[in-house]
Amino acid sequence: MDSGTGQVSTPSTLPYYVAFSQLLGLTVVAMTGAWLGLYRGGIAWESTLQFNVHPLCMVIGLIFLQGDALLVYRVFRKEAKRTTKVLHGLLHVFAFIISLVGLVAVFDYHRKMGYADLYSLHSWCGILVFALYIVQWLVGFSFFLFPGASFSLRSRYRPQHVFFGAAIFVLSVGAALLGLKEALLFKLGAAYGALGPEAALANALGVLLLSFAAAVLYVLAQAGWRRPAQAEEQALSMDFRSLAGGDSPGSQ
Amino acid sequence: MDSGTGQVSTPSTLPYYVAFSQLLGLTVVAMTGAWLGLYRGGIAWESTLQFNVHPLCMVIGLIFLQGDALLVYRVFRKEAKRTTKVLHGLLHVFAFIISLVGLVAVFDYHRKMGYADLYSLHSWCGILVFALYIVQWLVGFSFFLFPGASFSLRSRYRPQHVFFGAAIFVLSVGAALLGLKEALLFKLGAAYGALGPEAALANALGVLLLSFAAAVLYVLAQAGWRRPAQAEEQALSMDFRSLAGGDSPGSQ
Numbered sequence: 001m002d003s004g005t006g007q008v009s010t011p012s013t014l015p016y017y018v019a020f021s022q023l024l025g026l027t028v029v030a031m032t033g034a035w036l037g038l039y040r041g042g043i044a045w046e047s048t049l050q051f052n053v054h055p056l057c058m059v060i061g062l063i064f065l066q067g068d069a070l071l072v073y074r075v076f077r078k079e080a081k082r083t084t085k086v087l088h089g090l091l092h093v094f095a096f097i098i099s100l101v102g103l104v105a106v107f108d109y110h111r112k113m114g115y116a117d118l119y120s121l122h123s124w125c126g127i128l129v130f131a132l133y134i135v136q137w138l139v140g141f142s143f144f145l146f147p148g149a150s151f152s153l154r155s156r157y158r159p160q161h162v163f164f165g166a167a168i169f170v171l172s173v174g175a176a177l178l179g180l181k182e183a184l185l186f187k188l189g190a191a192y193g194a195l196g197p198e199a200a201l202a203n204a205l206g207v208l209l210l211s212f213a214a215a216v217l218y219v220l221a222q223a224g225w226r227r228p229a230q231a232e233e234q235a236l237s238m239d240f241r242s243l244a245g246g247d248s249p250g251s252q
Numbered sequence: 253m254d255s256g257t258g259q260v261s262t263p264s265t266l267p268y269y270v271a272f273s274q275l276l277g278l279t280v281v282a283m284t285g286a287w288l289g290l291y292r293g294g295i296a297w298e299s300t301l302q303f304n305v306h307p308l309c310m311v312i313g314l315i316f317l318q319g320d321a322l323l324v325y326r327v328f329r330k331e332a333k334r335t336t337k338v339l340h341g342l343l344h345v346f347a348f349i350i351s352l353v354g355l356v357a358v359f360d361y362h363r364k365m366g367y368a369d370l371y372s373l374h375s376w377c378g379i380l381v382f383a384l385y386i387v388q389w390l391v392g393f394s395f396f397l398f399p400g401a402s403f404s405l406r407s408r409y410r411p412q413h414v415f416f417g418a419a420i421f422v423l424s425v426g427a428a429l430l431g432l433k434e435a436l437l438f439k440l441g442a443a444y445g446a447l448g449p450e451a452a453l454a455n456a457l458g459v460l461l462l463s464f465a466a467a468v469l470y471v472l473a474q475a476g477w478r479r480p481a482q483a484e485e486q487a488l489s490m491d492f493r494s495l496a497g498g499d500s501p502g503s504q
Contacts (some may be wrong), residue, residue: 119446
């Protein structure tokens with residue numbers, strides 16, 4: 001593992017952990033699709049299958065893409081900071097749009113079916129995580145992408161951004177597990193106890209969701225795997241100018 | 253916030269965050285008791301109320317006490333390392349025993365009632381977290397409490413111990429939320445949608461469980477709040493002897 005002294009090298013085992021996390025993430029997406037296709041009749045917008053848009057979009061948006069957005073600074077180590085930052089923001093844009101579609105799908109489905117909204121623990125956690133995600137977006141954007149924030153403000157906010165980013169990701173996975181459980185219990189009821197094929201597949205999906213979260217967080221938690229500052233960024237930080245790849249305050 | 257330069261001072265805002273986490277943790281335990289007392293008939297070992305021993309013990313053991321065990325190194329900053337370590341271990345002993353009672357209760361209840369074991373996502377996550385907890389216990393004990401491990405081995409293992417400790421704690425909270433959801437859906441079924449008093453109380457308990465976890469992890473995540481090494485520990489580490497407060501390899 002590298003010592004993080006400013007040389008842009010890649011720690012030798014990092015690519016394997018990242019590849020493993022991607023394998024887990026793609027398996028989670030594929031398995032969610034398989035569950036909805038095999039046991040829930042597939043996906044459509046204009047029928048009762050509209051509900052199924054919800055789990056698929058939330059898993060792709062708030063779990064797979066959000067998780068990958070967190071990994072960007074570990075994976076892209078040699079690119080300019082601005083490029084990495086834009087990719088981080090873009091992945092979060094896709095995550096936000098796709099999960100918004102998933103949210104609209106379930107509210108629209110509830111409205112058509114006359115079901116109550118926002119009564120379950122899953123919905124409470126889901127709305128909490130989505131609200132926190134929007135706040136994190138707005139605050140993150142104004143500190144790191146908008147060119148007005150000073151270097152010292154950014155440095156003080158960065159650890160908070162990282163902590164809340166990881167917390168929102170974990171909470172997303174927790175909300176997904178609650179939703180999966182709810183979908184199983186509503187449909188299977190006492191038959192859940194027989195652990196039929198749908199229950200086994202969905203339980204395995206739940207464990208895989210946890211494994212993807214653990215793999216992403218493990219990569220994030222390794223201090224030696226952080227993206228080292230590049231030479232020009234160090235020079236900029238000594239100038240007390242922005243770390244954001246060259247945009248000085250007011251350069252718009 | 254202190255700069256962590258070896259002086260044993262307490263960061264000025266740390267006590268407030270710790271106090272807030274304890275308020276949340278105690279509220280979680282009290283609310284679990286209130287939920288079981290008001291809506292589930294209370295607690296006993298020799299009747300169908302035996303089931304209720306399970307959530308109460310798991311919340312006290314694997315959530316409140318486990319969370320507090322993680323905070324020990326942030327709270328006890330001026331005591332000898334050995335004292336802090338023993339307290340960390342003791343809290344984990346209590347957490348382990350109490351959650352074991354909770355596990356025995358639910359398996360015994362299932363046996364008496366003829367219910368299937370280990371079919372639900374809650375039970376899969378619960379067994380996974382308990383197995384990981386035992387592994388973490390055994391590995392942690394052999395590295396940090398048994399006097400044989402060298403200073404360099406301990407230093408290399410420490411970040412893994414910290415990561416897996418936090419991960420197991422988060423997974424415990426996730427398993428608790430799944431169990432709470434299961435208990436609500438099995439009893440209330442479609443009536444859950446009316447968000448009656450039990451559902452509202454249990455949902456609020458779920459959100460409080462998440463808040464307790466977030467508060468504990470926030471305290472752990474602040475780099476400036478780590479327990480600074482004390483003078484005699486630094487001297488020992490320079491000697492390549494153990495950091496464990498004086499026990500050199502083989503001192504038994």
